Amino acid sequence: MKSPNIPRNSVFAVAGMVGVGKSTMAHAIAERLGFQESLENVAENPYLERFYDDFERWSFHLQIFFLAERFKEQKHIFENGGGFVQDRSIYEDVGIFAKMHADEGTMEAVDFETYMNLYEAMVLMPYFPHPNALIYLEGPLPVILDRIEMRGRNMELQTPRSYWEEMYRRYEQWIESFTACPVIRLNIEEYDLLGNEADIELVIEKIAEKMKKTTPRV
Numbered sequence: 570m571k572s573p574n575i576p577r578n579s580v581f582a583v584a585g586m587v588g589v590g591k592s593t594m595a596h597a598i599a600e601r602l603g604f605q606e607s608l609e610n611v612a613e614n615p616y617l618e619r620f621y622d623d624f625e626r627w628s629f630h631l632q633i634f635f636l637a638e639r640f641k642e643q644k645h646i647f648e649n650g651g652g653f654v655q656d657r658s659i660y661e662d663v664g665i666f667a668k669m670h671a672d673e674g675t676m677e678a679v680d681f682e683t684y685m686n687l688y689e690a691m692v693l694m695p696y697f698p699h700p701n702a703l704i705y706l707e708g709p710l711p712v713i714l715d716r717i718e719m720r721g722r723n724m725e726l727q728t729p730r731s732y733w734e735e736m737y738r739r740y741e742q743w744i745e746s747f748t749a750c751p752v753i754r755l756n757i758e759e760y761d762l763l764g765n766e767a768d769i770e771l772v773i774e775k776i777a778e779k780m781k782k783t784t785p786r787v
C-alpha cells in the first residue's frame with residue numbers, strides 16, 4: 570500500500586446530509602491514514618430524542634449542546650497537534666441545522682441570535698483553525714433515505730420525509746457557497762467502502778491531490 574503524501578498533522582472534516590455515510594467514511598479515512606477519529610456520539614446526546622419529538626421545545630438546547638461538543642473536540646484536536654478526521658463540521662450546525670430551524674420557525678429568532686453570537690465568538694478563537702479540507706459527501710436523496718432507513722434510528726424514521734427533503738435542498742445550496750476551507754466533493758455512487766474496502770484508496774488519492782494543490786511549499 571502506497572504511503573500518501575498527506576501531512577500527519579492534517580485535519581479533515583467529513584460533511585453531508587444525515588445518513589449519507591459520514592461516520593463510515595470518517596472511520597475508513599482515519600484507519601487508512603493512522604489518524605484519530607472524532608465522532609458524533611448520538612447515543613450520549615441528552616437532547617437528540619427530545620428534539621426529534623418536539624423541535625420547538627428543544628432546538629435551542631440541542632444547538633447549544635452541539636456547539637459545546639464541537640468546541641471541546643476542536644480544543645482536543647488543537648492540543649494534540651492535528652492528525653484527526655472529524656465526523657461532521659461545525660459549519661453545518663450553523664449553516665444547515667440552526668438556520669433551517671430558525672427559518673422554519675422551530676427555533677425562536679431571539680434564540681437563533683443568541684446562538685449566532687456564541688458561534689461567532691467561538692469560531693474567532695485560536696482553537697478554531699479551519700480543517701485542511703472539507704470532504705463533502707453527496708448523492709441522490711432516495712439512496713440517502715434508504716440508508717437512514719437501513720440504519721434504523723427510530724427518531725429519524727418517525728421524522729416526515731419533508732424534513733429530509735428540505736435539509737437536502739439546503740445542503741445542495743450551502744456547499745456551492747462554502748469557502749471556509751478547500752472542499753473535496755465525493756459522489757457516494759462512485760465508491761463503495763462497505764462492499765469494496767479497496768475503494769478507500771480512491772478517496773485517499775483525491776485527498777492527496779487536493780492537499781498537493783492547497784498546501785504551500787516551504
Ligand SMILES: Nc1ncnc2c1ncn2[C@@H]1O[C@H](COP(=O)(O)OP(=O)(O)O)[C@@H](O)[C@H]1O
Nearest residue numbers: 587588589590591592593716719720761762763
Ligand atoms: N457505501 C455505502 N454503501 C451502503 N451503505 C452504506 C455505505 N456507507 C454507509 N452506509 C450505511 O448507511 C447508513 C448511514 O451511514 P453513516 O456512516 O452512519 O452516515 P452518517 O454518519 O452520514 O449519518 C449506515 O447504515 C451505513 O452502514
Ligand SMILES: Nc1ncnc2c1ncn2[C@H]1C[C@H](O)[C@@H](COP(=O)(O)O)O1
Nearest residue numbers: 586587588609611632635662666667725
Ligand atoms: N446541529 C444539529 N442540529 C440538529 N440535529 C443535528 C445536528 N447535528 C446532528 N444532528 C442530528 C442529525 C442526526 O439525527 C444525528 C446524527 O447525525 P449524522 O448525520 O447521522 O451523523 O444528529
